[in-house]
Amino acid sequence: MNPSPFAQPYPTRRTVLRAAVAAGATLPLLSACVTGGKDDKPASAAGAKSATNPLGVKEDAALEVVIFKGGYGDDYAKKAEGLYTQKYPKATIDHKGIQKVGEALQPRFVANTPPDVVDNTGAGRLDLAALVGAKQLSSLSELLDAPSFDDPAVKFKDTLLPGVVEDGTFDGAPLVLNFTYTAWGIWYSKPLFASKGWTYPKTWDEMIALCATIKAAGIAPWTYQGKYPEYMNDPLLSMAAKTGGADLIKAVDNLQPNAWKADGLKAAAEAFAELAAKGYIMTGSEALSHTEAQAAWCQGKAAFIPSGSWLEAEQKDVAPKGFDMVMGAVPARTGSDKFGAAAIQAASSESFIVPSKAKNIAGGLEYLRILFSKQSARSFAESAGTLPAIAGATDGLTLSSGLGSTRDAVNAAGKEAFTYRFRTWYAPLAKAVDDATGELINKRATPAEWADRIQKAADALAKDSSVKKYTR
Template sequence: MSTRPTPFDPARSPGRQLTRRGLLGRAAAAGLLAGPAAGLLAACASSGEASSEAAEGSDDNPFGFDPASQIDAVFFTGGFGEEYPDAISDAFAAHYPEAELGALKTETIGTVVQPRFAGGTPPDMVNNSGGDELDLAGLVNDGAVLDLTPLLDAPSLDDPQVPVRDTLQPGTAEAGMFGDRMFALNYSYSTYGIWYDAALFRTHGWAPPTTWDEFLELAAEMSDAGIAPFIHTGEHPWYIHNVFMEWIYREGGLPVIAAIDNLEPDAWRADAVVLAAQRLQELVDRRLVYPGAEGLDHTQSQQVWLDHGAGLIWNGSWLENEMRDTTPPEFEMTFAPPWAPSNSPATPYGTMRVGAGEPFVVPADGANTAGGLELLRVMLSRAAASAFTELTSSMTVVAGATGGVDSTALTSATEAASAAPEVMDWKALGWYGAHLMDDALLPEIADLMAGRSDAERLIDRIQQAADQVAEDDSIEKFTRDA
């Protein structure tokens, strides 16, 4: 799906992360390792800097790109469809008519790209997103993707006097950073929260809930009307984990989240975390979730919601485009910030997550790293960004590139983001994703929502995983301010 955030922005796309160990395992299973594993690591490891074969750059051509060369790019088409890569190709051709851009489209990034990383012949640019995404943290640690700081410092195509970084929405660079360097360009600018049909709500006289008690009152009325109050996708617990994290932030604010991100002892046992976990269990115990949701994938759950089988769903602003073909014409897809898990949270209503997602990387061992960088620079032009928005009804990180799109979904999400009294985020689940997310939070929260676990076990498992990360000196640590 996704305006998909990166492993640095864990409100990111569903799917497993491929660790270094997993990369070796998959390569061996696929018969890609003809020699020792060290050969693969050598193939993946590099300085993380642009290839020395690239020509010297200039103001007009900052990366030394050969305008008659070939570029090998791979795009994820799950959430935003197959049209936008064509629009990007057209925008690139307008600047470089002699270049040959090969734009492969796929919904299985890892399956397509991982063997090429393993073999030392990765593409020049990869849209690393979707349920089969690669573990970006592992690629960064192995030096397998470029530091994109030179892209931020390069002259923008729309105004060469203005560097690319100054044309982007706030937080774009930070969303793709490890330490002080950006390794992923997050292209879409997404809002994350609760979605409902405004037409349905008008018919019944309902309003989006702002507190837990308001949600329970609404849930009772929805149940009386034969509508499940809430639905999620059990097949991709990434979605419901965002509800959990949003409730933690709403209830405890940044200090609680910062303690989690900084791996402080017992941070996952804070009162706000306990309450958020208990509320998830309450959704299940009170039967407020659509029956069988634990077996649905994201599009199936979204279709149930579109068919009014459920009244509320958590999702990102890619939702409208992802379900465009099956959305009833009378359905008024509308965004609302997350309600609080109590009646007296630390943060005001309207606090929400908004930011850059849908990561693009330039593999360090690509044959044309200069071409990969220049492709990203073209994507950050207003023309390319506006075309993306027109085709997907989703904003990009390019400030002012609106594309002239007018829809209830996009308008409501944009207005909520503009009015947000506080913008939430969390980092640890991205910094240490394979350890905290894949090995702990995602499987345990899936079990909880399926009735196979409970709030206490969820907290125990994620705290244990956080403690293991904190005690492991081989894992690089990061910190943030509260």
């Protein structure tokens, strides 16, 4: 089996940019080494199912938990383990907090002796596509349909934010569960706007008018992380999705003919070309790294910057006191959009898996049921400053300006939170889009040339029989 580009849920940029590695930097598994015979799978511990034990956990079975100990640390995982042992006091838990997940666990998957639950995150993580192809992951269907840990009257799957189940689904099977939730939008300093009397725009016409006002005040309206033009893709593609709705997103992801020439994409490309044509992007932005562009924005050299919801945490040592950054939804391009004005691009990350050859599959699933409880997720939000993928987990908490605005944006979007999948399914197409957008916003390509270039790449990919195709 050839490892597919679909190796990590969409929002990997935080990990990628902080670690300065390429997206999809996974540790591949050779299928010949991981496809064991029928008798390779050891008997997994199981107990009697009941209303209080819906997954049939064997109460005295040991549980091994491996957590990626990165920027979030692993205390949140240990707290969930404490809740597990409160419920199953006879169980012992072997906790491992590590950085190089793939390097540590690949030999164990090959030997069919994996842990019971794994946080497969960080540079050098295991290749999920390879694990999926080798049938090394347990289905999470039983967990999704089980009662939630907080409220037995509510199914586990109904406690998750929009798109979380889909983000972890491979060829129709739910195999991965992502713990954090990332939203993308346009960021600005709330005090700056208040001091100038500026109102965040809801339509693109309002954005263009405000940009003229901002420029007249001696501030660049926009900057962006120039060396990574994918940052500008997010608002552009968000605008297109608002115009064309779910049909446009599916056409793009499913590599349909002429998908990139849809009216919604054309109008969005024209909108961002207009930013460049009118001089509303800070001079020199193209040459800036993400840290340089974000620092310039924090210094007040530009009013807007596009980014995901990790921005506040990334800038905590750079933003001046009282900067109070907030995220706004991408303004609508037209007055007849298929998604509402509050719709946002959002997806989940921080991937948890339960190996199919684990000794305690039921315990691994139960651990995830506890980890994804409001009690556990709330603790994580307070310590990590990141939105968990559990609905209502941050309700009632006093949040920072950035995280609070992200929470509010996600709540306002509701079921109109959306995401594209092509970036993780097809790495070559993602690069083609990034390159084309870089040319567009630096006035080296027209919107029509932008669409033609990307469509050509999509068509070539669609015709390539060596590339596994996914549909939604």
